[in-house]
Amino acid sequence: MRNPMLAAPVTGNYQFAVYSGAYKLDLTAEPEQPQALFADREIASSYARAKWPTTHEIVDLWEACP
Helix, strand or coil: CCCCCCCCCCHHHCCEEEECCHHHHCCCCCCCCCCEEECCHHHHHHHHHHHCCCCCEEEECCCCCC
């Protein structure tokens, strides 16, 4: 049963997706799912550096794709 005190996330509030970069170490051949979503780039960067200091990537989800 879902906890009524936890609101469903509003995905439009999150601009930055953090990826571990596992493919850079040949740990996966599948496309990666984001490990976390953040509204603030600095917080996303701090989180990513702490978890995956050399391989992480942060993607701006609101930026238009080329």
